[in-house]
Amino acid sequence: MSEELRELPEGWEWATLGALLLNIQYGYTASATDQPTGVKFLRITDLQNNFVDWETVPFCNCSEIAKYQLSEGDIVIARTGATTGKSFLLKKIPETTVFASYLIRLHTSSLYPPEYLALFMQSADYWQQITTVSKGTAQPGANASILSQLIIPVPPVKEQKQIIAKIEELNDRTQRAKEALDSIPQLCDRFRQSVLAAAFRGDLTADWREQNPDVESPFELIERIYKLRKQQYEKDCIEVCKQGKKQLRKPSNLKPQIRDSEYLIEIPESWFWSSFEDISSIKQYAMSSGPFGSALGTKDYKDSGIPVIRGQNIQNGKFLLSNFVYVSEEKALELSRSTAYPGDIVIVAVGSSGQAALVPDSLHRAILSQNCNKFTVDKLFVDPKFIVLSLQNEIAKSQMQEKTTDTVRQFLSLTNLKSTLFPIPPLNEQHEIVKRVEILFGLISQIQNQHKKVESDLVKINQSILAKAFQGELVPQNPDDEPASVLLERIRAEREKLNNSKPKSRGTSKGKSKTSQGQVSIPGLE
CATH class of the missing domain: 3.90.220.20 (DNA methylase specificity domains)
Structure with missing residues (x-):
């Protein structure tokens, strides 16, 4: 491992992603259809905000369902485009589903909870590695070989389960806070409309009218404005006449x-x-x-x-x-x-x-x-x-x-x-309404700015939770837990047994071979 890797708690190990998997596999190439024929066909675009709306996932006709069928505990990762690295852990699959070619399937081992790996794929450490390996190309991307070399801190299995439980507990709290925050923009809009409604039916300046009873009546105001406009119009007509120009048209709103x-x-x-x-x-x-x-x-x-x-x-x-x-x-x-x-x-x-x-x-x-x-x-x-x-x-x-x-x-x-x-x-009351509305709108703006800051802070809190988790600082260590090195050895043995049970491919190229269509054998995963 690189000397730059930070020191981990006792019982933890640094490992590649490949060392934690049974295999990595590219998806199936097919055309999607909305017609309910064949099997469900999961694509990159179906992964939205760590959620899949299975009702909108299309279908496809797949001739090799057994090879590409997703199972609970699988993790799929977008391998190309702006969403490179976006992942999703499959917990419940409502019906037979295969995955598309722009996704990579990580087949995890049952020896550890896949939630641990899925949570790591939301962390800053993970995204920093994804950014590093995918930059410098016209189209961002990360193939199976690159993904298999990502570095992950691995704690003992018991501690992994504790970390998952603690993160879920803390995430529940931040989610409740987020749901409360999500209502604020709508409340601000409603308050803004309430302010305007009060302003334009006269409620906002009722006290001002009590203190200023001597104002022009509407009829007096209209007559005064009419006289001023008429004088201005006549003056303009005289000026135009002096200049020898065409007579001004009488304004429709004189x-x-x-x-x-x-x-x-x-x-x-x-x-x-x-x-x-x-x-x-x-x-x-x-x-x-x-x-x-x-x-x-x-x-x-x-x-x-x-x-x-x-x-x-x-x-x-x-x-x-x-x-x-x-x-x-x-x-x-x-x-x-x-x-x-x-x-x-x-x-x-x-x-x-x-x-x-x-x-x-x-x-x-x-x-x-x-x-x-x-x-x-x-x-x-x-x-x-x-x-x-x-x-x-x-x-x-x-x-x-x-x-x-x-x-x-x-x-x-x-x-x-x-x-x-x-x-x-009256004009003076208009000025007063503008002043009062602007003060209240200013308060609303302050609330909205604070809302944005708190939303940003929540994102930072969630990342801070993940950072502490993968540094071994979120839950206490137990020296009696079986160390991660034993887990890694068991996964290696399970992977080797799985590979030995498959028919050998002929004519494989050096360093990397396809054991079956779409499935890749990566050095270090044999």
Whole structure:
């Protein structure tokens, strides 16, 4: 053995994997079928998270069932691809099953519990060896000869059983902790929706309204906004006239409306329902969609220039400043009606329909892709952050779902978005809602970050348990236990007896021979 191997407790031995096996065998080559004919056919893809769903395992017609039939106590290992080294211990096999050619079957001896070997194959020591032997090739892989030379610490059989029992006991505890942790993301999502529901029916700021009773009524607010917009529109018309340009079209939302809502949600008296169109600015292209058809495509993308906002930049109310593509300044000018600026609300129209986020201040100017819509809201009327939060609430989400056309890909058009209704509080109350929601969302983020850390810690704990187990530190040693060297000798004798009982092959090559189709005799396993 290598001088680099650590010292083991008394009674333990270092051994190769081959020294612990009766044989190693490659699987059967056949085509899988979902038709219930022949026998079950276990493949690499059927091994998922140390589990096999036998209902989904396909079938195959096998002419040599006896040679490839799996038995309880066998361990199968993936020998190629990204899952090289992934293993599975067969404890219960519901019906006759053979294994596919990209798997290797380890036939273990009944002289020791196969669970010990299966647990070692989950340890960092095992995976370090697998990584070492499979790296440096275009396609990761480990053949039977390589696997047979993996080094394993072997304790006495009695201690192996104690180690298995202790690991299972500790794993039960960590599994219970994991199951409790698994419920946290869903609880966080439910809490987030509860916060939004309370915010947009007025419960979250009930105390604020008590302390601030003197606010504009909805009708007063609408009239004030109308007067301001009308003044701005008239001013813009005069300016255009002076420049000798074409008369401006009258904005469709010049006078915002108080809308009737079919949504039976009681809101405070100082609130009212209004549409996306009503709350948008009257500026030209305040409500716009991305370029139509072939006006913008991959042919226009550059390595630098004006960034293009795509659906992947919008995620869970956040704007992701990454993975941009760009267009030239000339192309951006050509697509000026689809320009977005800081503070604009961008809504994904295709795929993740309804996902929305604010364009950040750091993005001075960008072009919408075909799958995005944009709204520039009237900041005298609404806080854009309030509207982005509203779009995450079930009231808005259900409306957008209804307005999404079910084509080959779901599509949320600008026209349909304009009629989306929001409960609108006074502007100062909107600011207060945004502040309170962001505080509560911040707490949720802290919980989620802590959840990720604890999940990572659980993985480390499980690996630490395995490390201690295979260093002889998990359970106490008993000097009266039969040493591992005796076990290894018994396995060798059992393997030799098994090999001698088989008919000899003719014309075997030096060092390695196939004793039967798919079964390999490895030096050191004779």
